[in-house]
Amino acid sequence: MATLGAQKKHKVTIVGSGNWGTTMSKLVAENVNENPELFEQEVQMWVYEEDVTIPKESRHYDPGSASASKPQKLTQIINTFHENVKYLPGITLPKNVIANPDVGAAVKDSTILVFVLPHQFIAKVCDQLKGKIVPYARAISCTKGVDVGEKGIRLISEYIGMSLNIYCGALSGANIASEIAQEKYSETTVAYDPPPMDSRAPTPKGSRQPSPASSQVDLIDTDKAVTSGQRAARLKALPIDYPPLSHQNIKKLFHRPYFHVSLVSDVAGVSLGGALKNIIALAAGFVDGLGWGDNAKAAVMRVGTLEMVKFGKAFFGDSVNTSTFTEQSCGVADVITSCSGGRNFKCAKKAVALGVDINEIERKDLNGQKLQGTLTAYEVNSFLKTKGMEGEFPLFTAVYNILEKKVRPEQIPELIEPKDD
Ligand SMILES: NC(=O)C1=CN([C@@H]2O[C@H](COP(=O)(O)OP(=O)(O)OC[C@H]3O[C@@H](n4cnc5c(N)ncnc54)[C@H](O)[C@@H]3O)[C@@H](O)[C@H]2O)C=CC1
Numbered sequence: 368m369a370t371l372g373a374q375k376k377h378k379v380t381i382v383g384s385g386n387w388g389t390t391m392s393k394l395v396a397e398n399v400n401e402n403p404e405l406f407e408q409e410v411q412m413w414v415y416e417e418d419v420t421i422p423k424e425s426r427h428y429d430p431g432s433a434s435a436s437k438p439q440k441l442t443q444i445i446n447t448f449h450e451n452v453k454y455l456p457g458i459t460l461p462k463n464v465i466a467n468p469d470v471g472a473a474v475k476d477s478t479i480l481v482f483v484l485p486h487q488f489i490a491k492v493c494d495q496l497k498g499k500i501v502p503y504a505r506a507i508s509c510t511k512g513v514d515v516g517e518k519g520i521r522l523i524s525e526y527i528g529m530s531l532n533i534y535c536g537a538l539s540g541a542n543i544a545s546e547i548a549q550e551k552y553s554e555t556t557v558a559y560d561p562p563p564m565d566s567r568a569p570t571p572k573g574s575r576q577p578s579p580a581s582s583q584v585d586l587i588d589t590d591k592a593v594t595s596g597q598r599a600a601r602l603k604a605l606p607i608d609y610p611p612l613s614h615q616n617i618k619k620l621f622h623r624p625y626f627h628v629s630l631v632s633d634v635a636g637v638s639l640g641g642a643l644k645n646i647i648a649l650a651a652g653f654v655d656g657l658g659w660g661d662n663a664k665a666a667v668m669r670v671g672t673l674e675m676v677k678f679g680k681a682f683f684g685d686s687v688n689t690s691t692f693t694e695q696s697c698g699v700a701d702v703i704t705s706c707s708g709g710r711n712f713k714c715a716k717k718a719v720a721l722g723v724d725i726n727e728i729e730r731k732d733l734n735g736q737k738l739q740g741t742l743t744a745y746e747v748n749s750f751l752k753t754k755g756m757e758g759e760f761p762l763f764t765a766v767y768n769i770l771e772k773k774v775r776p777e778q779i780p781e782l783i784e785p786k787d788d
Pocket residue numbers: 383384385386387388389414415416454483484485486488509510511512542543544545735736737738739
């Protein structure tokens with residue numbers, strides 16, 4: 368419910384335009400249309416600009432046109448045909464999705480930023496956003512991955528929040544984008560739990576341009592985490608002339624008849640589920656690529672899910688609820704869907720079946736889409752090594768060693784077998 372007297376509306380920008388990013392723009396734009404009292408009608412979608420030739424099989428390919436075989440700017444194609452012919456072909460986007468190649472212009476005056484980028488690009492894009500966003504903006508990360516530095520591990524939502532000095536929640540679930548784009552039913556989990564802040568004041572006059580955020584991002588050392596109180600003190604309250612970003616209003620932004628949202632407060636659990644299931648999906652692909660069948664796949668899914676819960680508890684402590692992994696879409700359900708039809712699963716399977724490096728399959732088969740599991744397996748391994756805990760996460764370690772070609776997929780059963788003391 369909008370607050371009485373709220374005169375402003377939230378402007379929403381989707382930061383990213385891949386397979387999931389474009390799907391997210393579609394469903395958010397539909398919701399913005401249905402809730403005009405809360406949201407501005409235009410949804411900006413930042414596009415990493417590239418030249419794209421409209422494929423011959425596309426309904427927008429016109430052999431008679433002089434530009435038929437000439438590459439065109441992807442933003443131009445999206446804004447003309449309302450379709451992302453490269454990353455989400457065949458799906459018509461609402462006309463209120465506006466593709467923008469300039470990330471600073473795309474986020475100008477936006478109070479809601481939805482990040483949907485492959486995690487390897489988050490740091491650079493956050494750097495580009497410093498000083499460009501309103502200081503009271505709120506973010507939701509739909510990115511699946513973690514950030515590992517020399518001193519520790521951070522959730523992507525934490526990275527975004529700390530780098531831009533804003534609050535960032537997370538959205539993750541059993542969400543294969545192409546199915547959701549076709550409006551087939553699925554569920555998702557949104558974690559949104561901003562710390563309580565001082566009472567809200569009206570938007571200060573002439574304050575649309577924020578002061579630049581600190582260029583220094585705090586590293587979360589898991590042994591010496593910044594307290595939530597310290598972080599809350601840096602956040603700016605949303606001015607009172609905007610509708611509140613309550614759970615109810617956040618739900619109105621994402622929930623669709625075909626996309627059912629469950630709201631929770633466990634940002635760490637939701638983020639870790641999305642990141643770690645990608646390592647499990649690689650393991651499932653490896654055993655399926657060997658032709659070992661569904662029982663083998665179920666075994667690695669079981670062990671991987673236990674490692675996911677153990678990882679969350681070991682390194683994120685009480686901020687993680689085990690029930691987030693077991694009861695929410697972002698946990699076991701995402702493991703199941705990702706190990707059935709996800710890109711990480713499919714590429715890992717093909718790599719083993721053909722005896723080809725998975726990075727080569729990614730390059731050849733995905734047309735620019737990115738795997739997240741391979742990099743996450745390296746990042747998680749490098750973090751576990753610094754903690755001396757590789758042995759306690761045998762499946763995650765086996766996936767890393769398979770990618771490094773130090774062990775073979777056939778060794779997975781012996782590698783994940785509990786060791787006698
Ligand atoms: N596709 C899916 O089914 C789902 C994906 N996700 C997650 O969403 C995140 C984004 O994935 P997708 O939207 O699927 O992307 P994608 O993998 O389909 O596409 C890659 C994207 O990266 C962009 N890109 C390439 N180079 C770049 C650079 N240097 N800087 C910035 N961007 C660059 C491309 O323009 C493209 O938009 C990932 O973390 C993924 O795990 C989450 C749920 C479902």
